[in-house]
Amino acid sequence: MPKVLVSDPIDQAGIDILSQVAQVDVQTKLSPDELANIIGDYDALMIRSGTKVTQAVIDAGQNLKIIGRAGVGVDNVDVPAATRRGIVVVNSPEGNTIAAAEHALAMMLSLSRYIPVADQSVKAGEWNRKAFTGVEVYKKTLGVVGLGKIGSHVATVARALGMKLLAYDPFISADRAEKLGCRLVELDLLFREADYITLHLPKTPETANLINAKTLATMKPTTRIINCARGGIIDEVALADALSKDVIAGAALDVYAEEPLGPDSPLRSLDRKAILTPHLGASTEEAQINVATDVAEQIRDVLLGLPAKSAVNIPGLRADVMEQMRPYLQLAETLGNLVGQLAGGRIESLNVQMQGELAQKDSQPVVIAALKGLLSHALQERVNYVNANIEAKERGIHVIETRDTDVKGYTSSLRLTAVGSLGEHSVSGVLLGGSEIRVTDIDEFPINVPPTKHMLFTLHRDMPGIIGKIGSLLGSFNVNIASMQVGRKIVRGDAVMVLSIDDPLPEGILDEITKVPGIRDAYTVSL
Ligand SMILES: NC(=O)c1ccc[n+]([C@@H]2O[C@H](COP(=O)([O-])OP(=O)(O)OC[C@H]3O[C@@H](n4cnc5c(N)ncnc54)[C@H](O)[C@@H]3O)[C@@H](O)[C@H]2O)c1
Numbered sequence: 058m059p060k061v062l063v064s065d066p067i068d069q070a071g072i073d074i075l076s077q078v079a080q081v082d083v084q085t086k087l088s089p090d091e092l093a094n095i096i097g098d099y100d101a102l103m104i105r106s107g108t109k110v111t112q113a114v115i116d117a118g119q120n121l122k123i124i125g126r127a128g129v130g131v132d133n134v135d136v137p138a139a140t141r142r143g144i145v146v147v148n149s150p151e152g153n154t155i156a157a158a159e160h161a162l163a164m165m166l167s168l169s170r171y172i173p174v175a176d177q178s179v180k181a182g183e184w185n186r187k188a189f190t191g192v193e194v195y196k197k198t199l200g201v202v203g204l205g206k207i208g209s210h211v212a213t214v215a216r217a218l219g220m221k222l223l224a225y226d227p228f229i230s231a232d233r234a235e236k237l238g239c240r241l242v243e244l245d246l247l248f249r250e251a252d253y254i255t256l257h258l259p260k261t262p263e264t265a266n267l268i269n270a271k272t273l274a275t276m277k278p279t280t281r282i283i284n285c286a287r288g289g290i291i292d293e294v295a296l297a298d299a300l301s302k303d304v305i306a307g308a309a310l311d312v313y314a315e316e317p318l319g320p321d322s323p324l325r326s327l328d329r330k331a332i333l334t335p336h337l338g339a340s341t342e343e344a345q346i347n348v349a350t351d352v353a354e355q356i357r358d359v360l361l362g363l364p365a366k367s368a369v370n371i372p373g374l375r376a377d378v379m380e381q382m383r384p385y386l387q388l389a390e391t392l393g394n395l396v397g398q399l400a401g402g403r404i405e406s407l408n409v410q411m412q413g414e415l416a417q418k419d420s421q422p423v424v425i426a427a428l429k430g431l432l433s434h435a436l437q438e439r440v441n442y443v444n445a446n447i448e449a450k451e452r453g454i455h456v457i458e459t460r461d462t463d464v465k466g467y468t469s470s471l472r473l474t475a476v477g478s479l480g481e482h483s484v485s486g487v488l489l490g491g492s493e494i495r496v497t498d499i500d501e502f503p504i505n506v507p508p509t510k511h512m513l514f515t516l517h518r519d520m521p522g523i524i525g526k527i528g529s530l531l532g533s534f535n536v537n538i539a540s541m542q543v544g545r546k547i548v549r550g551d552a553v554m555v556l557s558i559d560d561p562l563p564e565g566i567l568d569e570i571t572k573v574p575g576i577r578d579a580y581t582v583s584l
């Protein structure tokens with residue numbers, strides 16, 4: 058039974074799903090060293106934002122197949138390191154959208170009406186109504202920075218509260234923004250005009266310290282900022298300084314550059330102008346069930362050999378597309394494996410030619426499957442859909458894609474040509490009845506063979522007696538032939554022979570085959 062380590066608090070709904078297929082160990086609050094010491098025993102790791110999955114943890118996770126982040130941000134996972142190791146990283150892109158959006162809205166209203174400090178004051182025995190006169194959000198301008206899933210929901214609710222909306226998101230069309238009731242503007246204008254600024258964008262090198270002393274100085278003294286996205290998008294020292302000098306009116310933060318927030322952070326000593334919550338955006342009962350279920354189902358699927366629906370490091374390969382294209386991916390992988398073994402040596406380029414209906418489909422999964430097949434003989438199970446592209450790039454394999462939508466003979470066909478240090482080989486194949494693989498051509502010699510586990514290919518001169526000689530030679534080594542086919546372009550010209558054999562060829566026999574008069578070359582392939 059596979060083993061799953063859950064290293065952050067996860068809703069029981071997720072643990073129940075994992076327990077159907079795996080032994081589940083829950084061990085939270087592990088230090089990075091403790092995690093690295095035990096991770097080698099596990100096939101999967103499930104985390105929230107508390108666990109840091111570093112390169113060292115990934116290196117130690119020799120059996121790891123999947124890392125599941127029960128939430129959106131995967132910034133606590135070294136995704137490039139996982140990708141290089143072929144480990145799938147999945148998240149739950151939508152499970153906590155509403156929770157995070159509602160937290161941002163709650164922060165905005167709490168900040169406007171001094172709710173946290175008013176609450177503390179009443180509990181401390183006071184009754185001071187004058188001290189907590191707030192402001193309304195109605196008819197105020199909200200600037201949404203990042204109009205993705207969470208930003209869009211915030212905008213929708215804020216509109217219903219009667220707010221005017223500005224938005225900045227370089228990857229969203231003005232049309233989309235308009236549908237949400239937002240005017241898409243440049244960031245400097247948003248900073249200048251907004252009464253409230255809410256951040257809903259990822260932290261990237263471009264967005265780090267997006268809000269800093271200089272940008273804070275351009276805001277109105279009545280501006281209030283809400284950050285329920287990621288720490289580090291705001292320069293915290295500059296923010297604390299701006300708040301204490303009344304450069305802006307308030308800030309409500311859920312996320313911090315360092316988490317947990319350090320005891321000496323200047324943010325902790327701010328008065329009623331600041332509300333601080335300990336990364337609670339996703340902390341609702343509903344969101345925790347959603348993300349735990351979502352991610353546990355993906356871990357279960359990957360452990361069962363099925364695709365994950367929200368893998369962040371399999372670019373462009375959506376689970377539904379993979380499922381739909383599965384027969385073509387099997388065709389591409391088989392042909393890739395075949396051409397890789399025929400070419401042998403170091404591969405310099407792979408030409409992926411898609412013909413007919415296949416040429417109208419998304420080529421990316423087909424190319425990745427072909428590369429996986431091409432590299433699988435050398436890398437065995439170390440290569441998969443996650444790292445096939447990277448492994449190919451690291452080996453300097455140049456990939457060329459060609460598409461021709463004309464239907465020629467078969468409705469769809471795929472041809473792979475590998476050029477390597479030992480020469481060039483090509484194979485073509487089709488799917489019969491939508492799922493049965495047929496190899497239809499090798500090095501431009503027409504054949505029609507189903508791929509089998511062990512195969513022998515010869516390139517020879519088409520002449521009487523040659524097939525019999527190969528048959529007798531294999532017989533003398535006790536090799537049983539399951540099927541045999543010859544492909545030739547002209548009578549008595551060059552030809553290929555394809556034999557399916559029951560077992561791998563014994564040592565030395567390939568040399569004997571190449572000595573048979575008329576045989577130019579011989580290759581053995583195991584799929
Ligand atoms: N506080 C929490 O507990 C919590 C919970 C969930 C998500 N989050 C965080 O909230 C953020 C938004 O999540 P989401 O699910 O809406 O993501 P999303 O991917 O749906 O939206 C992010 C948006 O940011 C935009 N963006 C990217 N770079 C930008 C830039 N330089 N300037 C402006 N916009 C930019 C993208 O185009 C996208 O529309 C993420 O950082 C996520 O990690 C926090």
Ligand SMILES: O=C(O)CC[C@@H](O)C(=O)O
Pocket residue numbers: 105106107127128129130131153336338339340
């Ligand atoms: O795990 C959490 O509670 C935080 C989640 C949130 O930051 C996210 O990115 O989804």
